[in-house]
Amino acid sequence: MVEVIYCAPSPQFGESRTLSFLRNRLGDGHHVVLTNYYLPHGNTSLEIDLVVVNRFGVFLIEVKDWYGKIVADDIFWRQGKRGPVKSPITSIDYKAKVMHGFLSEQGMGRVSVTGLVVLARGTQMLEIGDPRRQRVFGLDDSLVGALTTDQHQAFRRPPLGRSDIDRIKDTVVRNHVKPSRSFIGQYQIVRELRREPGQVEFQAQHTELNRQARIKAFQVLEIVSQKQLAEQVRRFRRDIEALDAAGTHPNLVSAYEFFKDEHSDEFYYLILEWVAGETLADLLARHESVPLPDQLAWMQQLASALSHVHGKDIVHRNLTPENTFLAEDGTIKLGNFDFAKVPVLGQTISVTGIPLVQSRYAGPEMLTKPRQVDGRTDIYSLGAVWFDLLTAQTGDEPLDLDRLQSHSLPNEVLEVLARMVAPRRAERYQRAAALLEDLGILPAFVT
16 A cells, blocks of 8 residues: 655656656555655755655665766766756755654654665666665666665664554654745745646745746656757747847836756746736726727737737737736736747647647637638737627627627727727738827717
């Protein structure tokens, strides 16, 4: 029986593979497996990928999900272009020493604590000159043997009984330190904004500059090759690359930097301008009526942003209320270019396997030829967003212009909107610049 306790959310891919292997292969007896355990250590904590408790003692496992050739000695490990890193054997041995000291303080000093290293991709490409090599394993029978015999016990002792295993488990779990990420690079986390599979967004403050930022934290999904890894990282970079290709504009969210987590191969961070205010989705969720002059000002700003990016042959392809940011001073900005079509960057992409067509904000052509869309698709999306503002709805109902007949809107406004959301691209505004020009005339018809 294998009892699994998740001490922290979202184990990384290598850890998930190792956990799945242990669940399927550990045989008779009672085994407790703790994932992402944080061991208290002075004023801080030590992260341990996996902790296994069974009749042979406590095993701490450091998991590496590395590709390709690894050259290692008793001090450093090197893999591909990765610079030398401290030997994970040394790291896990130190954690085992701290864990043994902790258990000793709890009256369990005779419990064996052993550190192991697992290469989730196998050990075939490992070249190592370290006498501790026998404690490095792939996901194979040798790892099962290490965990189900006394061959790697720190010291010999009689097998533990079920009550001993439960006592160790309860003590370790009770003293687990709940992790709370407080820094990403030079930014201190202020609060979590949004979470979805493979991505978390934070509000953060730079530690040296008087600058806040919105941080997108991406997690690499399950991959089986370097090519797939490169593809996912390319997807993560799309936002900053599209904005870099577009250049600066007062109605575009700025992107500052993109970098990989220094401690993990599975997390990447995109640092974006913080727009103090809210998204149009937040505003629409309150079903508040927005004065028409304010709406026209916002539409002009967003049309100006589209005219700018379309001039660089960039198509946003995902213009929605969630991706438009309304600042406290009334400025509105277009962001989240994850789905953008950017010819200079080559092949267009979807994000982490999500279909490009996500909602009724997408033009009808997105259903039939999603990779052949052009700037007219963004114009349709902007019109759909404006329709929601005019009706104070959240986008759950079909886009039906007849509903606007009861809103006492000037005919000139209705004509512009109808042309924006025309089902056929040939009947829409052909350029955002032409739309911007007509939007600039509309205030004269608003009383």
